[in-house]
Amino acid sequence: MSWRWEFGFLMLGVSFSNFYVGKQVAKGKNKGWWMALTSFISILPLLYYKYANFILESVEDVSAFFGKPTALPSLEVILPVGISFFTFQALSYSIDIYRQKIEPEPSLAKFLTFVAFFPQLVAGPIERSDHILPQFKEKKYFNWDEGIAGLKIFIWGLFKKVVIADRLSLYVDPVFDNPQLWSGPTLLMATIFFSIQIYCDFSGYSDMAIGVARVMGFKLMQNFNLPYWSSSIAEFWKRWHISLSTWFGDYLYIPLGGNRVSVPRWIVNIFIVFLVSGLWHGANWTFIVWGALHAFYYLVEFLGKQGMKALGLISVLGSPIYKSFKIPVVFVLATYAWIFFRANSIGDAWYISQKIFQLEGGLWWGSSSVTSLLSIALILMLAFVQFGQYKGLVGMYYRPSKFPAWLSASAFLMLLIGISLFGVSSNAFIYFQF
Numbered sequence: 001m002s003w004r005w006e007f008g009f010l011m012l013g014v015s016f017s018n019f020y021v022g023k024q025v026a027k028g029k030n031k032g033w034w035m036a037l038t039s040f041i042s043i044l045p046l047l048y049y050k051y052a053n054f055i056l057e058s059v060e061d062v063s064a065f066f067g068k069p070t071a072l073p074s075l076e077v078i079l080p081v082g083i084s085f086f087t088f089q090a091l092s093y094s095i096d097i098y099r100q101k102i103e104p105e106p107s108l109a110k111f112l113t114f115v116a117f118f119p120q121l122v123a124g125p126i127e128r129s130d131h132i133l134p135q136f137k138e139k140k141y142f143n144w145d146e147g148i149a150g151l152k153i154f155i156w157g158l159f160k161k162v163v164i165a166d167r168l169s170l171y172v173d174p175v176f177d178n179p180q181l182w183s184g185p186t187l188l189m190a191t192i193f194f195s196i197q198i199y200c201d202f203s204g205y206s207d208m209a210i211g212v213a214r215v216m217g218f219k220l221m222q223n224f225n226l227p228y229w230s231s232s233i234a235e236f237w238k239r240w241h242i243s244l245s246t247w248f249g250d251y252l253y254i255p256l257g258g259n260r261v262s263v264p265r266w267i268v269n270i271f272i273v274f275l276v277s278g279l280w281h282g283a284n285w286t287f288i289v290w291g292a293l294h295a296f297y298y299l300v301e302f303l304g305k306q307g308m309k310a311l312g313l314i315s316v317l318g319s320p321i322y323k324s325f326k327i328p329v330v331f332v333l334a335t336y337a338w339i340f341f342r343a344n345s346i347g348d349a350w351y352i353s354q355k356i357f358q359l360e361g362g363l364w365w366g367s368s369s370v371t372s373l374l375s376i377a378l379i380l381m382l383a384f385v386q387f388g389q390y391k392g393l394v395g396m397y398y399r400p401s402k403f404p405a406w407l408s409a410s411a412f413l414m415l416l417i418g419i420s421l422f423g424v425s426s427n428a429f430i431y432f433q434f
Contacts, residue, residue, distance in 0.1 A: 010045055011086055011115065014090050014115070017042060018038050018042060022105075023104045039094075049077055056072045057074075060072055082122035102129055105129070117213075119216075120206075120220055135218050140217040146215070150210075153207050154207065154208050155419075156415065157211060159415045159419055160203060160382075161201060161208070163419055163423050164204075167371065168375050170367070171372060175364075176190060176342050179352050180351065184356055184357070184358040185361065186364040187355050191335060191336075191339055195338050227239040227240035228330075228331050230330050231323040256269045271295045274298070287341065374422065
């Protein structure tokens with residue numbers, strides 16, 4: 001994962017392809033051929049930089065499994081930062097033209113700005129052209145209210161990243177890097193910590209991107225909506241990485257037939273979407289298993305709902321008590337799946353997933369018990385704030401707070417003090433690698 005000036009030409013190539021081919025698609029003549037061409041040009045660099053070595057290693061593993069070991073060369077490939085994000089963003093533009101949802105953008109400069117808009121370039125949100133391109137055509141003036149609102153979102157995102165996520169990584173990284181050295185309770189705590197870490201890391205970046213854009217007068221789409229307050233796996237995926245989830249829904253799930261097909265075909269569609277989502281996150285079998293787990297969760301949940309409806313228990317599904325029970329269940333299921341997302345190998349993930357149920361041995365409190373206790377306190381603070389957001393009391397993105405302005409200002413002043421006193425700035429964003 002890196003960025004070099006040469007990678008700028010890669011982004012330009014993807015951009016030029018979608019811009020000029022988009023015009024040909026709009027003409028209607030041979031638009032299927034043109035769409036296939038720009039899809040190939042857009043996805044080929046992603047396949048090479050992100051998946052070439054994974055494919056070679058997988059071929060070696062399969063050959064060895066069948067008793068015919070084959071040694072293939074390993075490519076010296078550096079993954080360009082943000083390649084998955086700007087590729088999907090540019091490609092969605094051409095697909096929308098193909099579907100006649102939008103008209104081609106006449107200005108190359110505005111289209112390049114759409115693909116390379118710096119706040120969200122390297123880790124999203126993955127914007128849609130019909131949402132952000134019209135904003136580039138508007139005359140912008142600095143607005144104090146919008147600027148302050150954007151600054152608040154940025155500060156909250158920065159706090160989640162450098163105070164919570166990076167502090168949790170001080171415990172998570174040494175445990176997951178050598179899981180065989182640690183006890184069950186330690187692995188369990190590291191797993192829970194990582195579940196919070198990845199949320200604060202990724203949503204923190206998204207908040208900072210949304211905040212910076214808003215200061216400049218642009219509104220990016222919301223990328224996270226309290227995912228750990230979901231009462232179902234389906235709801236979780238409507239709240240987690242919303243821009244990617246909706247991208248796969250619109251450009252993969254629906255073209256596959258969505259739910260307008262037979263039940264067996266629908267099950268296949270669900271697995272395809274989740275497996276591709278896992279593979280999008282990284283070239284490792286751990287990510288594929290992570291995606292498969294969520295597909296399994298989704299299908300079991302669907303069958304359970306159908307069973308409850310058949311038994312006449314439909315009223316139970318909407319009851320507050322049942323919903324309150326499901327929220328921690330969904331969190332536990334998502335946290336268990338994160339083991340495969342974070343582990344370095346399938347073997348490590350399998351070891352951790354078994355060991356966490358064996359509560360033997362002492363609990364490691366990290367290099368400093370004070371740091372770990374502070375991490376727990378920060379998680380509780382996050383839960384308290386998000387409960388207020390969940391109930392609509394605390395401001396969130398484009399929804400104002402119900403508390404007095406002086407109290408809100410005091411809260412953000414405390415966040416700035418917290419960033420200064422407790423911030424840890426040693427780690428890059430997790431999603432930069434995707």
